[in-house]
Amino acid sequence: DADVTQTPRNRITKTGKRIMLECSQTKGHDRMYWYRQDPGLGLRLIYYSFDVKDINKGEISDGYSVSRQAQAKFSLSLESAIPNQTALYFCATGGSEDTRYFGPGTRLTVL
Amino acid sequence: AQSVTQLGSHVSVSEGALVLLRCNYSSSVPPYLFWYVQYPNQGLQLLLKYTSAATLVKGINGFEAEFKKSETSFHLTKPSAHMSDAAEYFCAVTEGWNFVFGPGTRLSVLP
Numbered sequence: 001d002a003d004v005t006q007t008p009r010n011r012i013t014k015t016g017k018r019i020m021l022e023c024s025q026t027k028g029h030d031r032m033y034w035y036r037q038d039p040g041l042g043l044r045l046i047y048y049s050f051d052v053k054d055i056n057k058g059e060i061s062d063g064y065s066v067s068r069q070a071q072a073k074f075s076l077s078l079e080s081a082i083p084n085q086t087a088l089y090f091c092a093t094g095g096s097e098d099t100r101y102f103g104p105g106t107r108l109t110v111l
Numbered sequence: 112a113q114s115v116t117q118l119g120s121h122v123s124v125s126e127g128a129l130v131l132l133r134c135n136y137s138s139s140v141p142p143y144l145f146w147y148v149q150y151p152n153q154g155l156q157l158l159l160k161y162t163s164a165a166t167l168v169k170g171i172n173g174f175e176a177e178f179k180k181s182e183t184s185f186h187l188t189k190p191s192a193h194m195s196d197a198a199e200y201f202c203a204v205t206e207g208w209n210f211v212f213g214p215g216t217r218l219s220v221l222p
Contacts, residue, residue, distance in 0.1 A: 004154070040120060042201060042212035043155075090154060098143045098162065100210055102154035 003027045004103035006091050012109045019078040021106050023091030031095065032074040036060060037088040037105075046089075049074060081110040113138045113206040115213035123219040130174075130189040132216050134202030137183065143205040144185045146176055149215075150198045158200075161185060172196070192220045 004025045013019055025032065030051045035043040045058030047066040055066060063085060067075045078085055091103040118133040136144070143162055147155040159170025166178045172195075176187045185202060197220045202213040 040214050042115075042214045045209065098160070098205060102156075104152075104154045
């Protein structure tokens with residue numbers, strides 16, 4: 001079984017809809033991250049959490065929110081999706097500052 | 112703030128030819144450096160990591176990278192390209208606990 005899983009893998013939605021992307025990990029790491037990947041821009045950090053009670057904004061948090069339901073679960077929400085949020089979204093975990101383990105990604109299209 | 116540049120958004124090589132993917136970072140302090148590979152419809156997979164133990168780092172699938180402090184570079188090489196190497200490659204460096212990613216280079220391998 002994969003160490004970091006994401007659901008759904010693909011999602012098409014309409015402008016204004018609320019969307020939740022889910023991430024689960026079995027690595028036992030405290031640190032979890034959400035990234036967004038756009039062509040030519042690499043990965044940019046949306047939100048991060050160092051433990052269940054710790055939630056922090058990354059460089060591009062506007063329009064997004066997160067929930068850390070447990071050590072193993074970290075969800076990303078788009079309260080009102082807009083077309084420029086069309087992107088590939090990755091969840092990652094890390095046991096220390098020099099490690100990241102990535103999920104398979106969620107491809108989100110906002111029409 | 113740290114930044115990462117990858118020269119060439121798309122690189123094409125013939126099967127059996129040398130692969131050279133370039134990465135430069137901006138900080139004068141040697142951080143941790145990484146190369147990740149992303150195959151189609153998959154997450155990022157760690158190829159190799161520099162942690163100051165040795166300037167020439169060997170990774171998986173025959174890839175290696177050399178850290179050159181004077182040039183602030185961490186270029187990725189493979190002596191002989193294989194069709195299965197076709198993917199997107201990301202260079203990343205640490206800035207404290209954070210990872211800063213380059214924009215990525217898509218590698219095509221021609222038969």
